[in-house]
Amino acid sequence: MTDIEDQVELQLDKLPSEQQTFGDRLQEDVSGERWSDCGEEVEDPLPLLDDAALAPPGGKHAACSCDPEACCLLEVKCLERSLQSMQLQLQFFMTKSDNLHDCLMNGQGHLDRDSLAAVIPSFLRTCQPYFNHLESTARSTVSQYTSTPDICTKLLDFSQQLCDRLEQLVLAFASYNLLCLNESEPNSTSHFCIGQSRLGQLKMTVFRYCKATPYLARVDTGLYKRMRWNVERLQNKPKEVADEEQNGDSKEAEAETVGDTEYYFLCYEDIANTHTVTDSDSQGVCYSGTVRMWSIGQWVQVNPNPTTDDIYDWITCEVPQAIYHRLLFLGSDEPSSSGATDYLQQLLLSRQTKD
Structure with missing residues (x-):
């Protein structure tokens, strides 16, 4: 073992075992039924998940005092040790999803189906900190460390598994007319958030539609x-403004502010496919049909005009209208949610490089 590895192991031994503690508590949740199987929340797990998903691997006040190479290795080893905890959290969410689905199918439990359906939006929100942690860790790590592709792949696979399971859960409840998937309805559950990550000065929030x-x-x-991807362009505040805000408030001032927000979509369209077949014995025969083509494009608003200063244009417009500016053609096969985000991330990073 090298001197740097010895230093990293020493740093790891000194770090508080918050991830392990959380894993033990989560295992207790799975086996001890702190959440009832049919929707009654005995204890809300959201604060517990927030603490685990958003805290640094070694604790809120953990800091690396070693040299840069050792710090990089320490970060990688922390990621490796956190995989087991992340997998345990995935098991927790998958088990809860299965239990809710079983209650729907079997009609068991003291809650009626309408009350059970009301649990679904809350459950989707409870999963969001976990999605955020997986996506931000994996996607930021890809750009920082070249030695952790396997770890990043596993984290994104956890995210994909949970996304697929939640989508099937929502569709099952919708098939019983217990959830509305019509996006225009106020109480719709047409989509849910599957993570948030940073790409330099861009903050990307990802949403999955349960059906086309x-x-x-x-x-x-x-x-x-x-x-859908909401991409916020973050801007650094002028130093004078940041200093003024910090002097006027005891809390730490934000160094960044949100600028413009861009909206990107994964869409498909059925395109007419006509071709002619000829052979030596017959004249040309024309065959027609449609082929489904997938693409990633940007929402470009046309009504109301996004540059207008007339507030009445916005008030009188019930539903904004926009064109779809195609940016990437992906072919006839639907990409996974993780794969589609990879494509958009590469596009955004290439744009940042050019800028």
Whole structure:
């Protein structure tokens, strides 16, 4: 073992075992039924998950005092040790999803189905800190460390597994008319958040539509969306402004502010496919049909005009209208949610490089 590895092991031994403690408590949740199987929340697990998902691997006040190479190795080893905890959390969410699905199918439990359906939106929100942790850790790590591709792949696989399971859960409840998937309805559960991550000065929040949804609510464009990415462009505040805010408030001032927000979508459209077959014995025979093509594009608003200063244009417009600016053609096979985010991330990073 090298001197740097010895130093890293010493640092790891000194770090508080918060991840392990959380894993033990979560295992107790899974086996001890602190959440009832049919929707009664005995103890809300959200604060517990927030603490585990958002805290640094070694504790809130952990700091690395070693040299940069050792710090990098320490970070990698922390990621390796956290994989087991992340897998345990995945097991917890998958088990809860299965239990809710079983209660729906079997009609068991003291809650009626309408009350059970009301648990689903809350359960989706409870999963969000876990999604955030997986996505931000894996995607930020990809750009920082070249020695952790296996770890990042596993974290994104956990995210994909949970996304697929939650989508099936929502569809099952919708098939019993217990959840609405119509995006235009106020109480709709048409989509849910599957993570947030940073790409330099960009903050990307990802949403998954449970089923193909028309690109525009009131206009048939032939486009159907399956994912949405809200990409916020973060801007550094001028030093004078940041100092003034910090002097006027005892809390730490934010060094960044949100600028413009761009919206990207994963969509498909059915395109007419006509071709002619000829042979030596017959004239050309024309065959026609449709092929489903997938693409990633950007929402470009046209009504109301996004640059207008007339507030009445916004008040009188019930539903904004926009065109779909295609950026990437992905072919006839639907990509996974994780794969589609990979494509968009590469596009955004290439744009940052050019800028």
